[in-house]
Amino acid sequence: MQDSPDPWRPLYRAGAVAAACAVVLYVTALVIFATTTAPPDSGGAAILEYVGAHRTGYIVRQLLWLMPSLFLMVVFLALTVALRLHGRSFAAVAGLIAVVSWAVSFAWPTTGDGSLAMVVLSDRYAAAGTPADRAPYVAGAELLSALNDVPAVIGVLQTLGIFLVAILMLRGVFAKPLAWTGVATGAIGVISEILRPVLGWAYALYGVLLFVWLAWTALALWRLSPSAGRPLRRRS
Numbered sequence: 001m002q003d004s005p006d007p008w009r010p011l012y013r014a015g016a017v018a019a020a021c022a023v024v025l026y027v028t029a030l031v032i033f034a035t036t037t038a039p040p041d042s043g044g045a046a047i048l049e050y051v052g053a054h055r056t057g058y059i060v061r062q063l064l065w066l067m068p069s070l071f072l073m074v075v076f077l078a079l080t081v082a083l084r085l086h087g088r089s090f091a092a093v094a095g096l097i098a099v100v101s102w103a104v105s106f107a108w109p110t111t112g113d114g115s116l117a118m119v120v121l122s123d124r125y126a127a128a129g130t131p132a133d134r135a136p137y138v139a140g141a142e143l144l145s146a147l148n149d150v151p152a153v154i155g156v157l158q159t160l161g162i163f164l165v166a167i168l169m170l171r172g173v174f175a176k177p178l179a180w181t182g183v184a185t186g187a188i189g190v191i192s193e194i195l196r197p198v199l200g201w202a203y204a205l206y207g208v209l210l211f212v213w214l215a216w217t218a219l220a221l222w223r224l225s226p227s228a229g230r231p232l233r234r235r236s
Contacts, residue, residue, distance in 0.1 A: 008081050012225035015078025018071035019218035023211055025071070029064035029113075030207075036061075039114060044138035047145060051114075051122035062116045069105035075214070076102065078221055079165050086171040094168055098161025101154055108154050115144045149197055159189030159206070162213075173224065178216050185209040 036057060040046040051058050080095030109115055118141060125137040163186025169179035185206070192199060192206040 008078075009225045011078050011081055012221045015075045015082075016218045016220075016222035016225065018074035018078075019214045019221065022068040022071040022075065023214045023218070025064050025068045026207075026211060026214075029061065032057075032061055032064065033113065042142075042145065044141035044145070045125075045134070047118065047141045048122040048125040048137060051118050052126050055119065055122070058114065059116065059119060062111050062114050062119075065111040065113050066105065066116070069102045072102045073099050075217065075221075076161065076165060079169070079217070082173055082221070082224060083165070083168045083171070086173065087168055090164075090168055094161065094164035097157055098165055101157035101161050104154050105158075108152065110144055110147045110152075112148055112155075114148065118144055152193070155193035155196070156190055159186050159193055162186035162189060162210075166213075174220050178213070178220055181209070181213050181216065185213045 037054075039050045039054075039058070076095060076098035080091050080098070084091045109117055121137045121140050121144075125134050125141075128134040128137065162182060166179055166182025166186050169182055170176065188209060189206045192203050196203055
């Protein structure tokens with residue numbers, strides 16, 4: 001008796017495209033980050049004045065950091081479904097943590113490089129007539145700036161989700177080197193998120209690993225989708 005085709009082939013393809021899109025957006029954000037003048041590190045008034053003077057560029061920059069979260073929800077859903085036969089309970093927990101943590105990114109007030117809310121504060125700051133009227137917006141900007149610099153539970157959960165999904169990838173379907181790269185990305189990511197305030201540029205190591213793993217995952221999911229009509233086999 002022949003196994004029936006896997007009905008999730010479109011999801012694997014969607015996951016592959018989503019992973020590729022996330023990489024493109026992240027790389028574009030990094031290029032802009034490296035080639036444009038960064039906002040001030042401190043001083044609420046200075047930050048709001050910068051945002052007001054670079055409004056369009058600042059919005060684009062924040063969207064480029066934020067929108068990959070939408071694509072990564074699809075990526076981890078596809079990975080969870082592809083791995084479901086290699087540990088249903090583990091896949092359910094890992095997938096839930098991964099998908100939900102990236103979804104919550106849209107509710108978190110900062111992106112790690114700023115905040116879309118800063119644009120609203122900047123507009124109201126510019127419209128305020130006196131220093132007293134501007135004070136609440138300056139305080140709000142300083143709060144958002146501080147949130148960008150502190151370890152966030154959401155970041156730890158995102159990297160934990162990568163780690164758990166990668167552990168499951170070791171059991172089958174995907175190549176072992178890809179799975180081990182994911183394990184390393186998740187483990188280094190958890191440490192990087194916890195120690196983010198003191199790491200400085202060393203935090204970029206996690207980012208580089210994430211880009212490599214996502215690009216590799218995009219290829220793996222794309223190659224998996226045409227074979228979805230056959231039983232999923234363990235790869236070495």
